[in-house]
Amino acid sequence: MRTIKILACILASGLLLSGCSQTYTLSEMSIVQGMGIDYENGNFEITLQVLDTVKEGSGVDALSGNITTTLSQSAQTISQAIAKCSEISAKKIFIGHNNIIVFGFDLINDDITKSLDYLIRSADSRPDVLVALSKTSAKDVMKSEEKGSLIPSEAIFDLLSSGEETGVSADVSVKDLISAQISDTSDIYLPVIIAEKDKPCRVEGIAIFSKSEFKAILNEDETLGFLFADNKVDRCTVTVEDSQLGKIGIEVSSSKTKTKVIPSADSLGVFSKVKIDAQIIDIEKNSNANLSEDKVKQIEKLLNEKIKMLCLNAFKTTVNQNQCDAFHIGKMLSKSSLKHYREFSKNWNHYLSGAQYSVEVKSSINKINDNSIRD
Amino acid sequence: MVLVLMNSFYSKGKIPPYYLFFLLTVSRLVVVMTFIQSLSYSKINNDYFISHLIGFAVTLLMSVPAILCISLKKNPLKNKIISRIYFPYTVFLSAIDTARFSSFSATRINSQHSSIIFTILILLACAYGAYLGIEALGRFSGFAFAVLIMGIVLLIAFNIPNFEFINLFPLIESSNTQIIERAFKTTSNTNEIIVYLIIADKLTEKSNKPFVLSVSSSYIISLCVMICALGVLGDYISTQTFPIYALSQMASLRGFGRLDAIHTAVWIFASFIKLSLMIYCSMKCLKIKSNKLSCLICTVLTLAVSIIFSNSMLSSQKGLSPTVLFIIFALFNTVIPLISLFVKKRNYGDELLENY
Numbered sequence: 258m259r260t261i262k263i264l265a266c267i268l269a270s271g272l273l274l275s276g277c278s279q280t281y282t283l284s285e286m287s288i289v290q291g292m293g294i295d296y297e298n299g300n301f302e303i304t305l306q307v308l309d310t311v312k313e314g315s316g317v318d319a320l321s322g323n324i325t326t327t328l329s330q331s332a333q334t335i336s337q338a339i340a341k342c343s344e345i346s347a348k349k350i351f352i353g354h355n356n357i358i359v360f361g362f363d364l365i366n367d368d369i370t371k372s373l374d375y376l377i378r379s380a381d382s383r384p385d386v387l388v389a390l391s392k393t394s395a396k397d398v399m400k401s402e403e404k405g406s407l408i409p410s411e412a413i414f415d416l417l418s419s420g421e422e423t424g425v426s427a428d429v430s431v432k433d434l435i436s437a438q439i440s441d442t443s444d445i446y447l448p449v450i451i452a453e454k455d456k457p458c459r460v461e462g463i464a465i466f467s468k469s470e471f472k473a474i475l476n477e478d479e480t481l482g483f484l485f486a487d488n489k490v491d492r493c494t495v496t497v498e499d500s501q502l503g504k505i506g507i508e509v510s511s512s513k514t515k516t517k518v519i520p521s522a523d524s525l526g527v528f529s530k531v532k533i534d535a536q537i538i539d540i541e542k543n544s545n546a547n548l549s550e551d552k553v554k555q556i557e558k559l560l561n562e563k564i565k566m567l568c569l570n571a572f573k574t575t576v577n578q579n580q581c582d583a584f585h586i587g588k589m590l591s592k593s594s595l596k597h598y599r600e601f602s603k604n605w606n607h608y609l610s611g612a613q614y615s616v617e618v619k620s621s622i623n624k625i626n627d628n629s630i631r632d
Numbered sequence: 633m634v635l636v637l638m639n640s641f642y643s644k645g646k647i648p649p650y651y652l653f654f655l656l657t658v659s660r661l662v663v664v665m666t667f668i669q670s671l672s673y674s675k676i677n678n679d680y681f682i683s684h685l686i687g688f689a690v691t692l693l694m695s696v697p698a699i700l701c702i703s704l705k706k707n708p709l710k711n712k713i714i715s716r717i718y719f720p721y722t723v724f725l726s727a728i729d730t731a732r733f734s735s736f737s738a739t740r741i742n743s744q745h746s747s748i749i750f751t752i753l754i755l756l757a758c759a760y761g762a763y764l765g766i767e768a769l770g771r772f773s774g775f776a777f778a779v780l781i782m783g784i785v786l787l788i789a790f791n792i793p794n795f796e797f798i799n800l801f802p803l804i805e806s807s808n809t810q811i812i813e814r815a816f817k818t819t820s821n822t823n824e825i826i827v828y829l830i831i832a833d834k835l836t837e838k839s840n841k842p843f844v845l846s847v848s849s850s851y852i853i854s855l856c857v858m859i860c861a862l863g864v865l866g867d868y869i870s871t872q873t874f875p876i877y878a879l880s881q882m883a884s885l886r887g888f889g890r891l892d893a894i895h896t897a898v899w900i901f902a903s904f905i906k907l908s909l910m911i912y913c914s915m916k917c918l919k920i921k922s923n924k925l926s927c928l929i930c931t932v933l934t935l936a937v938s939i940i941f942s943n944s945m946l947s948s949q950k951g952l953s954p955t956v957l958f959i960i961f962a963l964f965n966t967v968i969p970l971i972s973l974f975v976k977k978r979n980y981g982d983e984l985l986e987n988y
Contacts, residue, residue: 377871380743384868385882385889432882436799436866443867591802598802 287348290325291410293395294335294372295361301372302361303338304329304399305350306410324407327399335375352381356414358388358431359450361395365464365471369445373438376431384432387417390447390464392474397452404457413458417448424481424493424509426460438469442587442598442605449474465574465581467606472579475571482571485564486529486616487584488514494538497559502552503541507560507622510534518589520597525612527572527586531564533620553622561618572614580606644767646836651770653842654777655909656824660850661780662729662902663821664857665876665895666736676869677805678862681855686811687818688851694962695825695847697969699840702832708972709829712919718826719917721964723930725823726910727937730755733903734942740877741896747942751935754907759931761908762915763923766834769908776901783898784853787876788860790883790891799866800859817954820961822847823910829969830913910934 293304309326330341343350364372376382391398403409420426426448437443445466452458463475463483475483484490490512497505516529537548537556548556575581587605591598601608701707709715733754738747761769806814828843861869861879872878880895914930915923 380740383881384865384878385884432865432868432878435871436868439867439870585798588798588801592798595802595804 281349281351285348286351287328287343287346289350289352289355290408291357291359291399291413292352292355293359293361293391293399294364295395296364296367296371297331300331300333301335301338302329302331302396303335303342304396305339305342306399306408307346307350308408322407323402323409325409327396329396335372336379353383355381355383355386356410357417358386359395359398359413360388360390360447362390362392363394365390365466368469369466369471370438370469373435377435382431384430384435386431387414388429388431388434388447389413389417389450392449392451392461398450398458401452401458402455406457409458413450416450416458416460420448420460421484421489422491424484424490425477426480427463427484427489437583440587441602442582442590443585444581444583445469446581446583465579465583467580467582472581473574475574478567479571479574482564482567482569483575483583485512485514485531486516486568486571488512488516495535495560495563497556497563499555499559501542502556505537505541505556505559506539507535507556508538510536510623516584516589518586518593520590520594520601525586525590525601525608527576527584527589527612527614529568529614529616531568531616531618533560533564533618535560535620535622537622557620557622560620560622564618564620565616568616568618569614572616576609576612576614578610580609582609586612645765646834647766647770647831648836649839649842651773652828652831652835653846654773655770655905656827656843656846657850657853658773658776658780658902659827659906659909660822660824660846661784661853662899662906664854665899665902666732666874676858676862676875678800678802679804679806679811680814680858680862682804683811683814683818684851684855684858686815688848688855690815690819691822691825691847691851692844694819694966695828695843697966697973698825698829699843701969701972702829703838703840704973706972706976707829707832708968708976709917711976714968714972715917715919718830718964719914721960722826722830722910722914722917723933723937724960725826726907726914726930726934727941729823729903729907729910730934730938731941733907734938736874736877736899738942740874748939751938751942754903755911755931755935755938758904758907758911759927761904762911762930763927766831766912769905769912773905776905780898780902781853783894784857786891786894787880787883788856790885790888791860791864791879793885794882795860795863796866797863799863813954816958820954820958822961822965823906824850825965827909827913829965830916 287305287307289305289307291306293306295302295304305328306325307328309324328342328346330338330345332338332341339350339352358376360369360372389398398413399410401409401413403412406412417426418428421428427446429447434445434447437445447464447466448460449462449464450458451461461474462477462480465472465475481490481493481495490509492511493509495507495509497507499505511534512531513533514529514531516527519526519528540548572584575583576586582605586609587598587602590601709718730751734747734750737750738745742750761772804811824843824847832838857876857879861875864879864882865872865875869875869878877892877895880892881890883889883891911927911930911934914934915926918926918929920926920929
């Protein structure tokens, strides 16, 4: 009896754990690394960047150069277009390893929410996939070679992830996008990518939306200010100018921003405190490595003013001019006063346009050059 | 002397109190791991923790009659007729849990296969587990408990970088009525009171501590998991049928990511314990001498009812009315034990037998 039970367990394990039912080998699958979504004339055009197992090669030629190819199809819905890609590649499309989703500019000019339902409803959709906006078409980004890169989508993924930490771009995932779109007060924002022929992709600012409607693209300074105000910057380089020392390159090694929202009877007050640790990297007109304490304090003051200006401009453009609540001001208001939140959220754009922003920056320069530490 | 000591610790067919703790905690935590949002009264949002705490208090309060029944030796389930009245309720509970398992498997894990296949597979395994008896289940529950706690700790720890405190605001979004109704829905998902009533006489030592500790710890752990989910996912959580699974998809530590596989594995262990325990409880309520026959009857009935529930979950995404569920819960878990407290005479015969 015991032998029969043991044999039954072995048989059951063999049948159930081997996963032999409806399995696909790697050569039967198109493994998606990046997805581009464009919209034209009522149709979605999907461009998938998939691994090309034939190109991988073997021996000395193995894993050199771009090992991906692109599949592109149009249909009335995203899922139908993806299914058509499967038909032309004659392989099963596997989206589980997708790194990024890029929206084409024509999609956001129409209505970005058209594509969001797929991101919620599809079983293949993952919340940790990064999203971005192409300044031209998503197809251009997906077809971009990213010279020297094995998988261009991975290079773009790294560009976006590190971009937020260094103050040049934003790192927005599917979860962040849907969360902002559903929220009663918060708004969407997306990093913008430019793909140029024979050049690697680069990030150029942040696209801001108000109630899912595209409003503007923040420039380089506004993007840095946006990220400082949103407590997203880890480290970055800022240049300030002094009448005696000329241009001074300062590396911000850490940054922390705390924001509070205090409502009054009919307006919003937003207060930020930014605390920065920095080090001076280069000074245009100073051949002498030593700097007096007064000079260091002056440079700190210049840095404070610069960061303050960046934050103020970013807030003015994002919130006041375009009524985009990318800073989650609504949620911060609910933290301060639930009563005001409930009242103001009924006409949120009106209160955003009149919101008063003030920022206090406190920087501390810790190193003057590589070998000296400030006393 | 040694033999006497050994006999005082071990009794055939009985389990020590800490096994009861493991069984009940695992059973409760499975509910949060496969929390199905569409079956809750309203969409999950930040005031969920208030509903949860109220639900915790209500559960403890409603379990008092059952605890007193067991302490005063007035267990209503000692009566064969009442026990058989409880039988359809235990089958109903087993069927709901099985339907949730197969619904999750067929939608999230493997959408190419019918949910009936998963129902049959899990019930075959759990029928065997229930047939082996409470001792075997108790031993395995210790292992499942350790694995489940490790899985939950990893899930929370690897999501700490993704946690944003601001996502917990606004703190209150639902009306007071919705919060209270959700609390009662949380309470009616509790199987532990009825399990305790059924297997109370299988404990080597009489103590209510494992039951109270298991309810408390499982509520606290599930509250921590839900707060983590709310802080990480934000408003995105309201779009997810299985929000804890979405949380596990977000978990990552540097290059080590995509931990939904760990969530799936841990959940299967815990589901096996819960379903086997519920089928075992159905067998005890049926009170048939033949273990094999009662196991077969309980499994077949659970299969039939769970297939009906599965179809309902997958097609309409709606469960039973929350009011009906709560009334049934209150009847079997609180009202009948309360009546038994006042009406039933203390079973001195059993007491004498135990002391002898």
